[in-house]
Amino acid sequence: MTAQYALGIDLGTTNSALAYAPLHDDGPRVELLPIPQLVSADTVESRSTLPSFAYLAQSHESGAGSFDLPWAAQRDFAVGEIARRQAAEAPDRTISSAKSWLCHSLVDRHQPILPWDAPDEVPKISPVAATQRYLEHVIAAWEQAFPDAPVADQEVILTVPASFDVAARELTHEAALAAGMPESLVLLEEPSAAVYAWLVTTGERWRHLLNLGDTLVVCDVGGGTSDLTLVSLAEENGELHLQRLAVGNHLLIGGDNMDLALAHHVAGLFGEQGVDLDPWQSVSLWHSCRSAKEALFSPAGPDSHPISILGRGSRLIGGTKSVNVERQQAVNLLLDGFFPHCEITERPVRRRASGFQELGLPFESDTAITRHLAAFLGAHGGDDPIKPSFVLFNGGVFKAEVLRERLLDTLGQWFPDAPTRQLEGTHDLDHAVAHGAAYYGWAKRHGGVRIRGGTARSYYVGIETSGPAIPGAPRPLRALCVVPIGMEEGSQVDVPSGEIGLVLGEPAHFRFFSSPVRKQDQPGDVIQAWSEQEIGETDSLETTLPPVEGLEDNYVPVRFQSRITELGNFELWCVSTQSDHRWKLEFSVREDAEQ
Amino acid sequence: MRLFFAIRVFFKVLFDAATAGRIESLLSGELPAPAAAPPAGPAEATKQRQTPTSSRSDALTLLATMQQEARFLDLVQEPLGEYSDSQVGAAARDVLRDCNAVLQRMFKIEPVVAQDEGTECETPKDFQPGRFRLTGSVVGDPPYRGQLTHKGWEATTCELPTWSGSDLVAQVLAPAEVEIA
Numbered sequence: 001m002t003a004q005y006a007l008g009i010d011l012g013t014t015n016s017a018l019a020y021a022p023l024h025d026d027g028p029r030v031e032l033l034p035i036p037q038l039v040s041a042d043t044v045e046s047r048s049t050l051p052s053f054a055y056l057a058q059s060h061e062s063g064a065g066s067f068d069l070p071w072a073a074q075r076d077f078a079v080g081e082i083a084r085r086q087a088a089e090a091p092d093r094t095i096s097s098a099k100s101w102l103c104h105s106l107v108d109r110h111q112p113i114l115p116w117d118a119p120d121e122v123p124k125i126s127p128v129a130a131t132q133r134y135l136e137h138v139i140a141a142w143e144q145a146f147p148d149a150p151v152a153d154q155e156v157i158l159t160v161p162a163s164f165d166v167a168a169r170e171l172t173h174e175a176a177l178a179a180g181m182p183e184s185l186v187l188l189e190e191p192s193a194a195v196y197a198w199l200v201t202t203g204e205r206w207r208h209l210l211n212l213g214d215t216l217v218v219c220d221v222g223g224g225t226s227d228l229t230l231v232s233l234a235e236e237n238g239e240l241h242l243q244r245l246a247v248g249n250h251l252l253i254g255g256d257n258m259d260l261a262l263a264h265h266v267a268g269l270f271g272e273q274g275v276d277l278d279p280w281q282s283v284s285l286w287h288s289c290r291s292a293k294e295a296l297f298s299p300a301g302p303d304s305h306p307i308s309i310l311g312r313g314s315r316l317i318g319g320t321k322s323v324n325v326e327r328q329q330a331v332n333l334l335l336d337g338f339f340p341h342c343e344i345t346e347r348p349v350r351r352r353a354s355g356f357q358e359l360g361l362p363f364e365s366d367t368a369i370t371r372h373l374a375a376f377l378g379a380h381g382g383d384d385p386i387k388p389s390f391v392l393f394n395g396g397v398f399k400a401e402v403l404r405e406r407l408l409d410t411l412g413q414w415f416p417d418a419p420t421r422q423l424e425g426t427h428d429l430d431h432a433v434a435h436g437a438a439y440y441g442w443a444k445r446h447g448g449v450r451i452r453g454g455t456a457r458s459y460y461v462g463i464e465t466s467g468p469a470i471p472g473a474p475r476p477l478r479a480l481c482v483v484p485i486g487m488e489e490g491s492q493v494d495v496p497s498g499e500i501g502l503v504l505g506e507p508a509h510f511r512f513f514s515s516p517v518r519k520q521d522q523p524g525d526v527i528q529a530w531s532e533q534e535i536g537e538t539d540s541l542e543t544t545l546p547p548v549e550g551l552e553d554n555y556v557p558v559r560f561q562s563r564i565t566e567l568g569n570f571e572l573w574c575v576s577t578q579s580d581h582r583w584k585l586e587f588s589v590r591e592d593a594e595q
Numbered sequence: 596m597r598l599f600f601a602i603r604v605f606f607k608v609l610f611d612a613a614t615a616g617r618i619e620s621l622l623s624g625e626l627p628a629p630a631a632a633p634p635a636g637p638a639e640a641t642k643q644r645q646t647p648t649s650s651r652s653d654a655l656t657l658l659a660t661m662q663q664e665a666r667f668l669d670l671v672q673e674p675l676g677e678y679s680d681s682q683v684g685a686a687a688r689d690v691l692r693d694c695n696a697v698l699q700r701m702f703k704i705e706p707v708v709a710q711d712e713g714t715e716c717e718t719p720k721d722f723q724p725g726r727f728r729l730t731g732s733v734v735g736d737p738p739y740r741g742q743l744t745h746k747g748w749e750a751t752t753c754e755l756p757t758w759s760g761s762d763l764v765a766q767v768l769a770p771a772e773v774e775i776a
Contacts (some may be wrong), residue, residue: 291693
């Protein structure tokens, strides 16, 4: 069956969305799918997004049918709005930020570890399984609305953060296939999707808004994560195209941090009145602060805004407490905390690594997005930092004009000669990624400007140097570059290197590294020494070589061959130098422990 | 507290055609007890016009949602006599904001006439009587011209949650909460 629709799925850290475009239309007509979901027990409502939360039912809840959906009965878990609400009241049973766990290579993402730190009686699931459940829900919502167009037959585009490395992409891909998405699934980077969404809304006018050589920094601040990407307008054979130049590191910082910071400030104001807040009230305060942010941040807003915590029981008015929050104070708090003025030479403050590192999510120790931006522009510009001509804001946080202004203002101070401007055009900050992904699926058929860029990172296999062993000391490790930055989809490269000996019938295990900044490295280059900021370790790779009949020696010399498939999937092969045999390396953990 | 009264009236008008017809007398008379609104045997009466799984009136589901998301029932059920205006205002601000969010999401409420009140307004030649209420000296045939005293409201959509719980709890608008220490 041929695909009728392009489906763009934004799998967000805090919210997921699905947009679709009929493939047979001559123009891109992108719509957002309302997603039916539980909003409280027994109650199903359609919302434009699916909160990426999962709630694991207590024993008296499961089996009661309270978590039934039009397409599923007798559930012992629930995803979406009901789970987001439960996050406040039953944090031990609620999974949030599963996506951030997917790219956290210090834990095994196939093990049932979520909710993190939950007591033993809670049945846990793995980050991959949680991701699968969100995707299954979105797919079921689609198939309920479009029963004649099963997802497996459609052109499906799933977005991932640009900063996801190949291991995190592989895990996302795996969860998507398990949820029922087609093999032809394409993973698209979120900031690219945001740019595509901008292209849809501006139509052909974009050619007047961008000039050849212009660079565009996409500043995507979501609920829990931030992503930076640099794109430029290039020309090849007379055709204009967008070139993705660089992506930043995965930053675990977002709008939720800002709501919390504001709530912390307001809790202090309550404290001054002698009101101590219990945990329930603190959560309620967080909600109030989120809602008040809009009023506080609108430039024409009142100078002070009351924030109340409603009484808990049915005596609402009598139990309500409120404080007045000075607008300027609140605005300064968030500006100074998250968007402080800084020099372009400044860098994020790093926490000193202690000997013992706690395994939880690696939240950023420096919350200043401006300093992360300075580091990003500095890392990718050569001698001088890159000067972006435009900035494209994405993420609900940037509905607040003061935050956009502050970022533009800071860029203006860095580049006083030609200040970076905000990209013209309307932009749906909340749903742009899903929209852009659906457009991309449509444009694959119909043509349209594409963003090229290839791999955002270079990849390295760890090779131990040969030489006499020193007791107690590990052999020095070298990094052999197997994928350069910018390797295009649908290409492969034979990595020149010395022969690497593998033993048949035994597992071969390789440490694996990546770098978002080492543009100079080419396949075959061997790096002797590096800093952790430059090259980071990710999941290791392994394969077991089955014995080969007719081969007397069980020792095989191999070289590496790396491939990026047409769909953007990464593959690394060990190719025998003496025969036609080749073996594919896989990321070490393959089995989901609970399945 | 006329606002709350108006909200109550709004629900009645929305869900009960008979009430809508008697709205004038309702405004000058007493409010009926809300619980009396659904006719006897709501499960049987509503089953035919709703999805087969739902066993309670949409009106109850809407009230339950208003309570869950905006604490609407807590506010209107509380006796106001013992509180000052500022106390009521402090609580009402949050409740009203969240009520508005719910109503906008489900009904996308817009004015019937998109112009400022107090300005000159002309009705279409062939308007539905329900869209305009003409006061003062009305003579001749439409279109009528006059001053817009109220721009009116209309729901541009109506997307309510569907409820699929047990008949035994169909009347529960908010469960009792018990915190286990």
